[in-house]
Amino acid sequence: MNIDLSGKTALVTGSTSGIGHAIAKGFAEAGADVLVNGRTQSRVDEAIVKLSSAGKVRGIAADVSTAEGCKVLLAAVPDVDILVNNTGIFEPKDFxxxxxxxxxxxxxxxxxxxxxxxxxxxPGMLKRDWGRIVFIASESALMIPKEMIHYGMTKTAQLAISRGLAELTRGTAVTVNAVMPGPTMSEGVKTFVQDLAKQNGQSVDTDAANFIREHRPTSLIQRFASVDEIANMVVYVASKQASATNGAALRAEGGLVPTIA
Incomplete structure (x- = not known):
């Protein structure tokens, strides 16, 4: 399968590092005109330099966690063909x-x-009769982690929103989907695992394996996924080839959720 996104403009929020950065790279390599987003211009500039060899990449600094930041982004980039709502944070904390x-x-x-x-x-996607919106959710949307219930709540909300928006696309060539990564070794997670390793006096690899075994025992792959593995799913979902996939919550969680559907 040759995924060609030439002529498409793709915006990936929170794409200066981690899963978002890998998604931006995948889009650029597929020929899209990619917009990198982060909260600060310095981080955006660094990401553009790293992605420059992948293809067409430009950037816009805006804090999309605020209404004002979203207004700044929308004013700077009025239309996109592909929107990946990737920005997200997590924190382990007792309820x-x-x-x-x-x-x-x-x-x-x-x-x-x-x-x-x-x-x-x-609205612009519907008017042009083509577009892709992808929410980066999490397996935590289905298996709420007791150590960060507030995070799980936000991920479940993303599934509801993406499905609701998909209902508005009926009869068009616009799709809205959610992708649910499982434990993924992004920069933020790597820091989290490194901190655990220091506390436990173990190597990062050992503590990563222990984390999966102890806290995500239902995982079938029994390891953290790479950011590129998640990006591969997102690039496909945003492609022309995925035109029949709409309103779906797609798993990229290594078989962690022990249900058929």
């Missing part, structure tokens, strides 16, 4: 220690960013 401010902060970053940008870009 009884999570204040209201943390619930609101995670909701604004993980959920409202995608709502605001989809509201801004989807």
């Amino acid at each position: 009884f220690d999570i204040p209201d401010e943390d619930w609101t902060r995670l909701f604004n970053v993980n959920v409202m960013s995608g709502i605001r940008l989809s509201r801004g870009y989807m």
Whole structure:
């Protein structure tokens, strides 16, 4: 299968590192005109340099966790063909220690960013009768982690929003889907695992394996996925070849969720 996104403009939020960076790279390699987004211009500039050999890449600094940041982004880039709502944060914290401010902060970053940008870009996609919106959710949307219930809540919300938006595309060539990664060795997760390793006096590889075995025992691949493995799924979902995939919550979680559907 030859995925060709030439002539398409793709915006990936939170793409200066991690899964978003890998998705941006995949889009660029497939021929898309890629827009990298991050909160600071310095991080955006660094990401553009790293991605320059992959293809057409430009960037816009905007904090999409705020309404004002989304307005800045929409004003700078009024139309896109592909929107990947990737921006997200997580934090392990006992439920009884999570204040209201943390619930609101995670909701604004993980959920409202995608709502605001989809509201801004989807009408143009419908008018042109082609477009792709992809929410980067998580297996935590289905298997709420007891160590970060507020994070799981935001990921479940993303599934509801993506399915609801897909209902608005009926009879068009616009699709809206969610991709659910499992434990993925992004920069943020690597830091998390490194901190655990220091606390436990073990190597990073050992602690990563222990984390999967102890905290995600249902995983079939029994390891963290790479960011490129997640990006591969997203690039396909955004392609012309995925035209019959709409309103779906697609798993890239290594078989961690022990259900058929």
